Structures are given as structure tokens and as C-alpha cells.
Amino acid sequence: EAGVAQSPRYKIIEKRQSVAFWCNPISGHATLYWYQQILGQGPKLLIQFQNNGVVDDSQLPKDRFSAERLKGVDSTLKIQPAKLEDSAVYLCASTLRVTPGGQETQYFGPGTRLLVL
């Protein structure tokens, strides 16, 4: 089966510009996650969707970050305006099950590497 797809793979922008990332999860996976991984750190959850509804966005900086998952399939993550500290790898992951306490593993995409100058 095809894995989680993300695009673009790399993006360089100047601070105060806008940027958008796209994720296509594994077919049939109901739950989708966006993570931010700063160099030298582990991934940090930004937002979790279940189908097209938001389950958790407590760590999403809502003044500049937004995300949507229309029709419960693809998702986009947007940053507007970008700051220097947003330089990181943005990872998308998906899981099949919808139960939050499930033992299922998350399948990760290759990530989008963002550099803000």
C-alpha cells in the first residue's frame, strides 16, 4: 500500500512570508496528525484530526498556524506569517483506528523541511 505522502519536500522562505504544506494519508486512515520537529529534538504534536474534525490542537500556535482536513482525507498546514523559529521539519502521520486508546502505530510521511530566513 502507498505510504503517507507530503509535499513539498523542501521550502525556503523569508520571515513574514506565508507557506503551506500538504499531506495525503494512507487510504482509509481516519486519524491524521501534524508534528513539528525542530533540529535536535523529537517531534511535537501540533494538531490531530479524526476524519474532518479536530481532536486536539492545544499545541498549535493559532495566531499564525492553521490546518484543515476537508472531506476527511487530505490535509493542509499553513503558517502565516512565518518566523525564524518556525524552521523545522513538519511531519504528517496517520493511523487506521479511530479509538484514541488504540495500540495501533502511526505511519509517518517523509516530512517537509522548512527554512525561514
Next chain:
Amino acid sequence: KQEVTQIPAALSVPEGENLVLNCSFTDSAIYNLQWFRQDPGKGLTSLLLIQSSQREQTSGRLNASLDKSSGRSTLYIAASQPGDSATYLCAVKSADDYKLSFGAGTTVTVRA
């Protein structure tokens, strides 16, 4: 708030040597613990998942142990190969809110 620590941050060993990677966490109320592998420029790949009721999990040359009461897990990789060179991350799922908390990872280099 769950804090996950991985020591050492980097490790270099000759081929054939056994690898021991450590992970510690501050809150023992966990649902499960996972070990992931991350290659440069790629996403994370799940290696092993240990449920909170389990003590260890094995897959091929990999063995992971879990001591929930002391907040520790260890990943053993037997007879290391250059292809094992990667960053290994530990992630803990909270039993309260089911969120994953990741460590910063241990970057392993296996020298041929």
C-alpha cells in the same frame, strides 16, 4: 507533563558490536511505549511497540524492555550492521490523554 529523555545523544560503534539505547520518562501512567527509527530526510518508522502490561518485545535482532515503575525502556540491537546507522526515537503514549511524547533521539553510527 511527560518528559522523555534519551541518553546518549549519539553513539558510534564498530560493526558487530551490540547496541544499547536508553529511554527514560517521568510519568509512569503510560498506555504504551514505541521505538522508532528515523533516517536522514525521511519520516519515522515504527520498530517495536510495548504495551504497558508487557515487559519486553522482540523483532529479529531488536529487543526492547520496559520497566514502567522506574520509568525506563531499553532498546537492544544485536550484532550491529552499517545499515543500522540512523536516529532512534522513543515515544510514550500517555494513559490520560493518549498523546505521544517523543524523546530527542539517539543518533547511531555503525562503522564498517
